[in-house]
Amino acid sequence: MVRHMLVNLLLLWSLGHDLYTTGFGDDGLKGQSWSNQNLYSIPLDLDVRLQKLDLSNNFIRQLHTIDLLYLEQLDLSSNQLELISKGAFENLALLEELNLSVNALNNNLERNSKSLQSLGRLKSLDISMNSLGDEAVKLYLLNKSSLEKLKMTGNYLTTLTHKLFKESQDLRSITIDDNLISTIDGGTFEPLRKLESLSLAKNNLGHICDFKLPQVKCLNLSRNSIQFFVSAADNQVYNLEILDLSHNKLLYFPIVPKFNQLKYLYLHHNMVGTLTLEASMVSEVNSLYNDIVRKGNVRITKNYLHSNWRLMPLIYIDLSYNHFTSFPLETLSLLLNLEELNFSFNCVQNLTWNVRHDSESGHYRQLYFPSLKYLNMQSNGLASVSPLFLQALTQVETINLQDNSVKPCAPVSQMQSSISPQLNLNSSCVAFGKLRTLKYLNLEDNGIKILHANTFQKTSLISLNLARNVHMVMQVGALEGVQETLQSLMMGEVNMNSSDLLLPCLPxxxxxxxxxxxxxxxxxxxxxxxxxxxxxxxxxxxxxxxxxxxxxxxxxxxxxxxxxxxxxxxxxxxxxxxxxxxxxxxxxxxxxxxxxxxxxxxxxxxNSSLYCSTHKKGIHSGQIIIVVLFVVILITVLIMFARKLCCTNKSLVV
Missing domain, CATH: 3.80.10.10 (Ribonuclease Inhibitor)
Structure with missing residues (x-):
């Protein structure tokens, strides 16, 4: 009986050990990792049932036949692979994902590429950082009709042609970052009807003249040298949702397709705004558009920039680190769905209301940002903000004004409230009380000298940052009106003492x-x-x-x-x-x-008792010793004085 139980226990332990070492799961997914094991070849006697095998970060230089009939995912990245034998992948009929990045596949090109041609079911291929040129990549992409995901980052591609993806019409995601691409021939990506994500970041592209990839949802062109981006003039519906043109040399806003799904636009670290005036920039964009898309001598008079932006469902735009000296009010107000605007690190010192007059009344038009909730104006050198701009922010919840020169206005009762709005379009202070929806306000490092009573009254402030406003004086009642809502208060580095910190009850x-x-x-x-x-x-x-x-x-x-x-x-x-x-x-x-x-x-x-009790005892003992010495000396003096007096009396008697 006992022997029978021991045999069963040994069998269970053996089965558990096998499950542990091979990584078998309850769902039937089987995998094993040999990453970072200093291997020079593939281990022998691998379980034939493996579906996943990770051999990354080793020293494998040559690859011979792999007999793993059920293998679906193979990772050979970060080895020294330079030779793949002819039949290495012949037995991997189910292989769908292959990672060969960071190897030396630029060697033995013809032999290695032929070895990969046997992978007819491959869906994902990564050949990044293998020092591959244009012709080498063409060889590795032969017979890849089932390929859906391709990554070729960090190689030496210079030109993309229509032949490159001719046999890979099912591609959904292509990443060719950090290459030397300066030319993309027409018809390179257009035939790829399933393509959704395309990344060409960190290349040498100078311009996009005729963007017409309606199937693409995410396009990354960051870190190139692009000066302008112009879409095709057609009425086709584009699926584009994310466009990243950051870290380029853009002088103008991009002209996006007329009908698009664009929600996220990244334009940070460019040169937009160099032309100073918004009207000048719009005029230049239209002139550029005319030059590119006109046919014959027919001139296009329509304002394509504004007309296309009006239809754009954008919710986020990043314009930070550009060259704006004025705020493009009219252009940005066209984005009726815009929720978040990052305008930090520009050069807008005065946010004036530079809006064309109404043709009928002759007065300034009041524009609105009906959906804007987050506005970042950090580090602009901003000193004044037009009251009409504040009035346009009907739903704003967060404003970041850190590192500017903005001064909060005194309450209306302390100002000349009788001044006509038409004569006070560009106030030298900001009346935050006009922003009733405001919840988060950052005024750090603005050189604020005085915070008036009731400064934030009528707002809904939850968070207030007043840090680094050196020598700022808070008047009594400065936080009046926001006591019940304020949850976060930052007043570090204001150089105040205890008598300056006048905080009300903030429940x-x-x-x-x-x-x-x-x-x-x-x-x-x-x-x-x-x-x-x-x-x-x-x-x-x-x-x-x-x-x-x-x-x-x-x-x-x-x-x-x-x-x-x-x-x-x-x-x-x-x-x-x-x-x-x-x-x-x-x-x-x-x-x-x-x-x-x-x-x-x-x-x-x-050891608190040790430090303080010893200190106290030491002081107490010293005091006692001093007192005892004083008493002894006093008694001795009295005795000596008494004896002397006694002797004197005796001599007088004699």
Whole structure:
């Protein structure tokens, strides 16, 4: 009986061991990894049932016959593969995914390419970083009719022709990044009706004159030298959803297909806006379009840039790191679905309302951004914003104005509210109270000197960043109107002392950063707030109020305390935090002092009684010794004085 049980246990262990070493799963998927094993050849006696085999990051130079009839995925990347024998893949009838990237397939081209021709069912092929030129790639793509995904990053392709993908009409994804491509012949990608994703990033393309790939959904042309992008003039519906033209030399906005599905447009790190005026740029774009698409002497007078953008369902556009000196109001206002606009790191110092007058009334037209929720204007040198621009932001929730020169306006009662809007189009301050939907506002490093009372009244602020506005003065009531909604407040590096920090009761506040100031006392009003994170780094605190810390510890999750001059022997507050298991992420960089000694806080927590009790006892003993010595000396003097007096009396009697 026992023997029978032992035999069964051994069988179960053996089966479990096999399952573990071969990676068999309950779903029938079988795989094995030999990655990073310093192999020079494929291991012998591999399980014939394998469906996945990973041999990446080894030293395999030659590949001979692989007898794995069920293999579907094979990874031979990052080896030194330079020779593939004729029948190496003949027995891999089910192979669908093959990764041969980072090898030396530029050697033995004819022999290696013929070996790959036996893979008739291959759907995914990666031959990146193999030093392959144009002709070499053509050889490797022979007899690849079932191919759906192709990656050729980091090779030496210079020209793409219509013959390259002639035998791979089912391709859905092509990646040819980081090559030397400067020319793409007509008809190269057009026949690939199933193509959805095309990436040609990091090449030498100079322009796109006649884009007409209606089947493509995602197009990446970033990091080339493209100066303009012009689509075909037709009424065909394009599937394009994502267009990345970042890191190029674009002078104008791209002319996209008239009917498209474009939702994400990346234009950052270009030269758009160099022409300064929006009208000049639109005129130049139309002139360029005329030159490219006109037939004979027929001139096109239609504003193609604006007419095509009006139909674009764009929700995100990145225009950061360009050369704008004025904000393209009319062009961007055409994007009725736009939700997020990144306009950071440009040169717009004054956001003026440069909009054409209404032809009938003669007044400025009021444009709107009806869907815009996120606006990033960081690092523009912005000093003034037109009130009409604020009025156009009907749904904005987040505004990033970090690293500008924006000054919040005083409340209307403190301003000349009688001034006509027509005469005050370009105010020198920003009236944030007009933005009723505003929830997140970043005013870090704007040189703000005074924060008036009721500055943010009528907004819906949840987060406010006022950090690095050196010597900013907060008037009483500066946060009036947002006490009930404000959850995050950042006021680090403002050079304020405790008397300057005028915080009202903030019952919703969960994150507070008051680091890098000269604070010595925490505001008592913090007991109103359910703080979860508090930073008091780099201030002048000697101790913290115990009852306040105890009240805060109810909700507190983390507290940053480094860079202060805490007294070790007045650190009961620290014990409260420690006992409440509040996280102190920077405690290893935090110190306290006792006498003339400075101690690491985490060390002090371990031996607090040793440091402070010894210190106190030492002082107590010294005081006792001094008192005893004083008493002894006093008694001795009195005795000597008494004896002397006694002797004097005796001599007088005699």
């Amino acid at each position: 919703a506040l969960t994150h507070l950063n008051i680091s890098n100031n000269y604070l010595t006392v925490l505001p008592s009003n913090l007991t109103c707030s359910p703080l979860r994170e508090l930073s008091i780094k780099n201030n002048s605190f000697l101790s913290l109020n115990q009852s306040l810390i105890k009240a805060l510890s109810t909700h507190l999750h983390a507290m940053y305390i480094s860079g202060n001059d805490f007294n070790c022997c007045d650190a009961q507050w620290l014990k409260i935090l420690n006992e409440s298991r509040i996280k102190l992420p920077d405690i290893s960089q935090s110190t306290c002092f006792t006498g003339n000694t400075r101690i690491q806080f985490d060390e002090f927590l371990t």
